[in-house]
Amino acid sequence: MGTKSEAPWHTPVVESLRAGPGTRVSELDTNGTPGFEGDKALAERLLVERGAALSDLQGKLFANGRIGDPRSVLLILQGMDTAGKGGMVRHVIGHVDPQGVDHTAFGVPTAEEKRHHFLWRIVKALPRGGQLGVFDRSHYEDVLVARVRSLVPENVWRRRYDEINQFESEITATGTTLVKVAMFVSLDEQKKRLSERLERRDKYWKYDPSDVSERALWPQYQEAYQDMLDKTNTENAPWYVIPCDRKWYSRIAVTELLIDVFERLDLDWPDPTFDIEVEKRRLAKA
């Protein structure tokens, strides 16, 4: 979609969803569909078509990666439970050739991970050139749950914002384009989604009793998300704020965000690294 708007979008997502000084987590309309003028049916049809466009663009990045282009794209999905991170991977990233996707889900840190700096496990999972990396949760857990649950002393999590900015500035400088997506659902919508997990045999495994306990800490989480957005929303690694009560909106919105990022990479198919006519003659005789 680029930066100019095209139907059914009246405003490109890179503009309407970009976090800014005025972004207030506590006042977000999580049920909104910023910039979009269509309905669910249109969004779902569009997702197929735009998913294919995303896949084509990633194919070009992959091809360039194979001949040594160091560039990569890294989608960071951050959000409370039930915000739809898993569904985003399945229904958006699922359109892309698995060869070009490097997906990592970060859970509660293991004993070994706890013995290292919080960025240790992150660095190990960074995408190589040509890849679309996807982080389901990320180093931002270390200024969210780590803060709200006091897993580390305040002076430790407080300095992490600067460490993260420094880290992200280094990886963007070496060719990784970050797409940082903060996904928000309302408390009511979360209750509905958690209830569903208690009603369906194919969803029990997604239910974690501790998710209910976290609901009591909603205001503290909102504050932590607000600080995250305020302190790490840099020019090179901006945050996008996605209303997620309507899954069909959040999915098409993130698809458009990714397409926009890929288009700015101005990718083309790589030139041959060999003499085509020479190779045709070699092949004819082989």
Next chain:
Amino acid sequence: MGTKSEAPWHTPVVESLRAGPGTRVSELDTNGTPGFEGDKALAERLLVERGAALSDLQGKLFANGRIGDPRSVLLILQGMDTAGKGGMVRHVIGHVDPQGVDHTAFGVPTAEEKRHHFLWRIVKALPRGGQLGVFDRSHYEDVLVARVRSLVPENVWRRRYDEINQFESEITATGTTLVKVAMFVSLDEQKKRLSERLERRDKYWKYDPSDVSERALWPQYQEAYQDMLDKTNTENAPWYVIPCDRKWYSRIAVTELLIDVFERLDLDWPDPTFDIEVEKRRLAKA
């Protein structure tokens, strides 16, 4: 499909493609469609439907993995250049939720990899419980190109067959089901596919001049593939031999193979690890 045949299959792939003492690499009909009675159009329609079935099955494995089930499935794709390994990943594995896929492409070993035992990089890439691992090339390179190109002395590659059998017997014993797929195209079909890479701007990057040089070693490769099939076709980690001149056949065939393997795991949605009624009451109040 299980082990009984259903239209349009007159024989299940697990039977018709299973390597055996009579398998002769030099006599394979790479243009064949063993067991299948349909045409290309039917195969392509089927792929959508059966891809969705595969995805559902993998979803159950993933769910069980999340509650500690150590089982995984590992698809090993081995074949000469242009056999269609990449397309297999894109068009078969592409149906599966990226969260449940762990894909690794093994290239020429790096300097670091060369300093280690040949299984070092393989072990690091094994899928965790709940995952469908996919190896595009594998440890079998170490008895194929390593043998044909004399990258190591004969006594080294000769003992690798036993090492591989021992290794595979260990990983299958700890819960990984191996699906070993040997993909074969004819020399003529390979020439056609290499030519195409020299004709299309979007395919140049796939062309490697060394692929042409390897064609002169075709008989040696056939011998190496034959030995690989003869020496590592074990009960727990059998080989399947896939004719790949027709991509539509190879893709639906591997899809059916995977479905068969998943069905034998006899997966169900996991039981809840909590008291549903207690949680409903907690959630109502939260």
